[in-house]
Amino acid sequence: xxxxxxxxxxxxxxxxxxxxxxxxxxxxxxxxxxxxxxxxxxxxxxxxxxxxxxxxxxxxxxxxxxxxxxxxxxxxxxxxxxxxxxxxxxxxxxxxxxxxxxxxxxxxxxxxxxxxxxxxxxxxxxxxxxxxxxxxxxxxxxxxxxxxxxxxxxxxxxxxxxxxxxxxxxxxxxxxxxxxxxxxxxxxxxxxxxxxxxxxxxxxxxxxxxxxxxxxxxxxxxxxxxxxxxxxxxxxxxxxxxxxxxxxxxxxxxxxxxxxxxxxxxxxxxxxxxxxxxxxxxxxxxxxxxxxxxxxxxxxxxxxxxxxxxxxxxxxxxxxxxxxxxxxxxxxxxxxxxxxxxxxxxxxxxxxxxxxxxxxxxxxxxxxxxxxxxxxxxxxxxxxxxxxxxxxxxxxxxxxxxxxxxxxxxxxxxxxxxxxxxxxxxxxxxxxxxxxxxxxxxxxxxxxxxxxxxxxxxxxxxxxxxxxxxxxxxxxxxxxxxxxxxxxxx
Amino acid sequence: xxxxxxxxxxxxxxxxxxxxxxxxxxxxxxxxxxxxxxxxxxxxxxxxxxxxxxxxxxxxxxxxxxxxxxxxxxxxxxxxxxxxxxxxxxxxxxxxxxxxxxxxxxxxxxxxxxxxxxxxxxxxxxxxxxxxxxxxxxxxxxxxxxxxxxxxxxxxxxxxxxxxxxxxxxxxxxxxxxxxxxxxxxxxxxxxxxxxxxxxxxxxxxxxxxxxxxxxxxxxxxxxxxxxxxxxxxxxxxxxxxxxxxxxxxxxxxxxxxxxxxxxxxxxxxxxxxxxxxxxxxxxxxxxxxxxxxxxxxxxxxxxxxxxxxxxxxxxxxxxxxxxxxxxxxxxxxxxxxxxxxxxxxxxxxxxxxxxxxxxxxxxxxxxxxxxxxxxxxxxxxxxxxxxxxxxxxxxxxxxxxxxxxxxxxxxxxxxxxxxxxxxxxxxxxxxxxxxxxxxxxxxxxxxxxxxxxxxxxxxxxxxxxxxxxxxxxxxxxxx
Numbered sequence: 001x002x003x004x005x006x007x008x009x010x011x012x013x014x015x016x017x018x019x020x021x022x023x024x025x026x027x028x029x030x031x032x033x034x035x036x037x038x039x040x041x042x043x044x045x046x047x048x049x050x051x052x053x054x055x056x057x058x059x060x061x062x063x064x065x066x067x068x069x070x071x072x073x074x075x076x077x078x079x080x081x082x083x084x085x086x087x088x089x090x091x092x093x094x095x096x097x098x099x100x101x102x103x104x105x106x107x108x109x110x111x112x113x114x115x116x117x118x119x120x121x122x123x124x125x126x127x128x129x130x131x132x133x134x135x136x137x138x139x140x141x142x143x144x145x146x147x148x149x150x151x152x153x154x155x156x157x158x159x160x161x162x163x164x165x166x167x168x169x170x171x172x173x174x175x176x177x178x179x180x181x182x183x184x185x186x187x188x189x190x191x192x193x194x195x196x197x198x199x200x201x202x203x204x205x206x207x208x209x210x211x212x213x214x215x216x217x218x219x220x221x222x223x224x225x226x227x228x229x230x231x232x233x234x235x236x237x238x239x240x241x242x243x244x245x246x247x248x249x250x251x252x253x254x255x256x257x258x259x260x261x262x263x264x265x266x267x268x269x270x271x272x273x274x275x276x277x278x279x280x281x282x283x284x285x286x287x288x289x290x291x292x293x294x295x296x297x298x299x300x301x302x303x304x305x306x307x308x309x310x311x312x313x314x315x316x317x318x319x320x321x322x323x324x325x326x327x328x329x330x331x332x333x334x335x336x337x338x339x340x341x342x343x344x345x346x347x348x349x350x351x352x353x354x355x356x357x358x359x360x361x362x363x364x365x366x367x368x369x370x371x372x373x374x375x376x377x378x379x380x381x382x383x384x385x386x387x388x389x390x391x392x393x394x395x396x397x398x399x400x401x402x403x404x405x406x407x408x409x410x411x412x413x414x415x416x417x418x419x420x421x422x423x424x425x426x427x428x429x430x431x432x433x434x435x436x437x438x439x440x441x442x443x444x445x446x447x448x449x450x451x452x453x454x455x456x457x458x459x460x461x462x463x464x465x466x467x468x469x470x471x472x473x474x475x476x477x478x479x480x481x482x483x484x485x486x487x488x489x490x
Numbered sequence: 491x492x493x494x495x496x497x498x499x500x501x502x503x504x505x506x507x508x509x510x511x512x513x514x515x516x517x518x519x520x521x522x523x524x525x526x527x528x529x530x531x532x533x534x535x536x537x538x539x540x541x542x543x544x545x546x547x548x549x550x551x552x553x554x555x556x557x558x559x560x561x562x563x564x565x566x567x568x569x570x571x572x573x574x575x576x577x578x579x580x581x582x583x584x585x586x587x588x589x590x591x592x593x594x595x596x597x598x599x600x601x602x603x604x605x606x607x608x609x610x611x612x613x614x615x616x617x618x619x620x621x622x623x624x625x626x627x628x629x630x631x632x633x634x635x636x637x638x639x640x641x642x643x644x645x646x647x648x649x650x651x652x653x654x655x656x657x658x659x660x661x662x663x664x665x666x667x668x669x670x671x672x673x674x675x676x677x678x679x680x681x682x683x684x685x686x687x688x689x690x691x692x693x694x695x696x697x698x699x700x701x702x703x704x705x706x707x708x709x710x711x712x713x714x715x716x717x718x719x720x721x722x723x724x725x726x727x728x729x730x731x732x733x734x735x736x737x738x739x740x741x742x743x744x745x746x747x748x749x750x751x752x753x754x755x756x757x758x759x760x761x762x763x764x765x766x767x768x769x770x771x772x773x774x775x776x777x778x779x780x781x782x783x784x785x786x787x788x789x790x791x792x793x794x795x796x797x798x799x800x801x802x803x804x805x806x807x808x809x810x811x812x813x814x815x816x817x818x819x820x821x822x823x824x825x826x827x828x829x830x831x832x833x834x835x836x837x838x839x840x841x842x843x844x845x846x847x848x849x850x851x852x853x854x855x856x857x858x859x860x861x862x863x864x865x866x867x868x869x870x871x872x873x874x875x876x877x878x879x880x881x882x883x884x885x886x887x888x889x890x891x892x893x894x895x896x897x898x899x900x901x902x903x904x905x906x907x908x909x910x911x912x913x914x915x916x917x918x919x920x921x922x923x924x925x926x927x928x929x930x931x932x933x934x935x936x937x938x939x940x941x942x943x944x945x946x947x948x949x950x951x952x953x954x955x956x957x958x959x960x961x962x963x964x965x966x967x968x969x970x
Contacts, residue, residue, distance in 0.1 A: 052895060052898075053894055054892075054893055074898070074902070077895075077898050081895050165917070165921060169917065209925055211928070211929075212920045212925040215928050216913075216917070216920055216928075219916070220909075227905050234881065234884075
């Protein structure tokens with residue numbers, strides 16, 4: 001008895017503390033050594049800076065886009081508050097990966113596998129990240145999404161297998177948090193949560209409690225979406241502001257929603273297997289085979305979602321989705337008890353990973369020097385007017401201003417030229433626009449003014465380019481004081 | 491003179507010799523007979539003066555500081571709740587015994603079990619109470635049931651005497667004296683108890699039939715330091731009205747999730763009002779209940795912890811009647827919250843000693859459970875009003891009160907914390923298989939407003955009428 005307890009404690013220490021800490025440390029060291037300019041929380045850091053300063057722009061940025069999702073920002077916030085850069089980023093990255101390894105442990109442990117199987121799964125996932133050498137794969141947001149996707153999938157599978165109340169709660173919560181990881185996860189999260197009450201319909205006794213599973217499973221997600229809508233209504237004046245970019249980015253929006261939900265069909269065979277197995281059992285619960293089928297199906301849903309986004313030309317988070325697929329498949333593999341299936345799945349994973357990443361590991365991205373651009377813009381504006389103010393647009397702007405301590409440049413999340421002119425009457429206003437490529441295309445300024453980068457907009461005149469950024473001057477009639485001053489000079 | 495009269499006189503002589511206020515006489519520092527000590531009064535007034543001074547000298551900074559402290563408390567409290575619920579999943583959270591476990595131990599000599607049933611002016615429940623206790627699956631000759639009645643409660647006395655009480659049942663008359671509280675009556679019952687174990691039931695309680703046997707098995711299976719085994723309480727009339735639905739949801743979450751979670755964490759447990767099973771000798775050594783404390787159960791739970799004893803949860807339910815009348819509910823809740831305030835002040839007379847006796851972790855449990863619970867209900871209305879004003883009018887002033895990190899933490903508490911509290915109620919209902927109540931639990935915030943109202947009422951009453959016992963009215967379900 002004592003020996004068992006000792007072994008249990010040792011395994012718990014190994015899988016819950018030692019291995020996760022070691023692996024997260026290794027990943028952190030790897031990322032730092034691989035790319036000196038690596039920043040694990042690039043987008044979140046800029047938003048946190050504004051949030052901590054208590055500005056409206058920070059609040060707008062937190063909720064205003066389905067592409068730059070709130071969860072990584074909220075996760076990063078305490079680190080940004082307590083620690084300086086870049087320590088905050090590294091600490092947040094470390095903790096985010098601890099969370100992933102903890103989720104791996106919980107997911108494998110549920111099926112009663114040995115401690116070594118858990119350690120191997122954790123190490124394999126860390127190894128895959130190192131093999132990937134993709135900057136995006138080593139971001140805080142990716143780790144959070146992977147951990148949550150895994151938690152949602154594993155809890156769904158455990159719910160089907162064991163019918164424990166805790167699994168409904170965990171899957172519901174993970175689904176809701178996964179939703180907060182951004183647009184690419186809306187579909188998979190919705191499908192995972194949607195499946196919760198359905199998975200319990202295989203037997204009359206659990207089917208009778210459908211409303212309980214529905215409420216417990218769906219409520220966190222419904223509430224999360226409700227709060228997101230409410231915050232958009234309160235802070236940005238439009239409940240659907242965070243989704244508006246879709247109409248600009250996706251030409252045939254009417255096809256997009258069905259396409260996002262279509263991968264759900266991949267879950268149907270696993271669901272039917274779950275019902276069938278459940279009905280055959282004496283006790284409620286479908287058993288481990290149906291649970292494995294659900295896990296693998298969920299990984300396929302994630303994979304299909306990545307393809308859907310790629311086909312619609314908005315596959316910026318494809319790497320994040322791939323990481324989630326790999327993590328979920330790795331767990332499915334670790335939970336399988338039959339060696340043949342385990343071997344087959346390992347082989348499939350290995351082949352896929354090789355073709356996907358080994359051939360084309362991305363080169364480290366050298367970020368444009370933020371400080372230099374800010375300095376150049378400031379010098380340019382100061383040379384023209386002592387009353388200049390430059391609004392740097394969007395999430396890219398928040399990132400640009402992270403290290404900026406001056407007052408000439410200010411962030412702006414929701415460009416309204418008229419409002420700016422009214423608010424800063426008498427000042428010479430400028431707008432600094434990022435290049436609309438990749439995820440930057442989803443910035444609100446581009447769905448409000450699609451050609452702004454190329455042609456400017458009403459009252460916006462091109463001034464000069466700074467790296468990939470373009471500066472536009474806001475043209476307005478001079479005030480009487482400015483006219484008088486000008487006349488005096490003449 | 492008949493034998494019966496002689497025996498009654500003998501009992502009355504014994505009762506007259508009992509000091510039901512023994513705790514307050516021998517250990518006044520453990521009793522709420524003095525609600526606040528002089529040093530506590532001085533500390534409280536000093537704190538109040540400092541706060542007022544801060545608000546006068548630097549109102550914005552003072553308001554920001556106050557809000558930051560409250561927000562920090564909300565964050566801690568939400569995380570704490572989450573940790574407790576997670577701990578409730580642990581196998582050690584609750585002691586479970588199946589019918590088979592009981593059968594495996596039969597036949598055996600079951601120990602004598604004392605049952606105390608304090609009653610006051612509730613003649614209509616006597617018959618039901620006797621029937622329900624008689625029906626319990628425990629040898630009749632091993633039950634020692636005392637119906638504790640106040641000497642001036644003629645109606646209930648008459649109702650009890652009109653019945654032919656089964657073997658092992660007796661009526662104990664509690665002499666009229668101040669304070670007129672349930673714990674005072676229980677202390678008399680405790681002195682006259684003959685059993686190795688002892689339990690308290692309210693008159694309207696319907697304990698599960700095998701509860702006493704399970705309690706015995708629980709004590710036998712637990713370490714020596716386990717002094718109390720708390721059964722789960724729930725209500726048999728949840729469908730009566732919306733109040734009973736909310737009340738049942740709250741009780742389901744408290745007794746089925748939170749208390750087992752606390753037990754798993756080895757925390758000090760504020761005992762429920764009834765169905766707590768004790769080792770009689772040990773309880774006598776602790777001088778029973780504090781007759782001046784209006785939640786003597788909560789206080790006793792803390793005293794057990796301070797004395798180094800543990801409380802465990804037992805998987806068996808006692809069904810009670812949920813208060814279905816708004817004003818009676820407010821009065822009952824006022825009493826409970828006033829009792830928590832009393833208990834907090836009693837044990838915080840010497841915080842360092844408390845820290846030493848409970849240990850750091852249990853000291854924090856105590857602060858969050860006993861002090862924190864009341865603190866929440868008192869400050870909640872302020873924050874609800876601010877949130878409402880911010881949502882509706884968006885005044886700049888409110889934003890100024892929440893600097894960046896405080897705003898973020900406050901928003902998380904507002905949106906996640908409140909949701910977690912509602913969700914816990916849903917979980918409680920689900921665990922109890924009361925699925926129909928889950929939809930009603932979504933309206934729990936209305937219930938919180940009622941709790942805050944009674945919280946403020948309790949706070950005021952603590953200073954004005956600390957010993958007033960607002961008795962819970964039972965039997966409303968039958969009337970309805």
